[in-house]
Amino acid sequence: MARVLIVGGFLAAVFWVFSIVDCAVQPATRHRGVPKGVWIAIVVLLPVIGGILWFTLGRRRADERPARAFAPDDDPEFLRSIDKKEQDARIAELEAELARLDDEGDAADSRS
Structure with missing residues (x-):
């Protein structure tokens, strides 16, 4: 014993x-x-x-994966929360600013 x-x-x-x-x-x-x-x-x-x-x-097993963290552009919940109209307005604003800067650059080049 x-x-x-x-x-x-x-x-x-x-x-x-x-x-x-x-x-x-x-x-x-x-x-x-x-x-x-x-x-x-x-x-x-x-x-x-x-x-x-x-x-x-x-103890978590090696094959057991933790909850995956998504990048904002891969996260379906984040993508649903984005307002498309606001995004399109921002893109249009940036394109207009880019076009204005291009026009100013062209005008400066033609004066030289």
């Missing part, structure tokens, strides 16, 4: 240390739920249970 307790205690200690190291070396993007420091505290303060929680709840 004593051998079982010694082996079980040794395996629990190995699992605990492995859990701490795994939690500490994972990048912050692979932690789910709470921040990395909190996960390390959970694993350290709750030796076996903390490790089990880390591997079941806290």
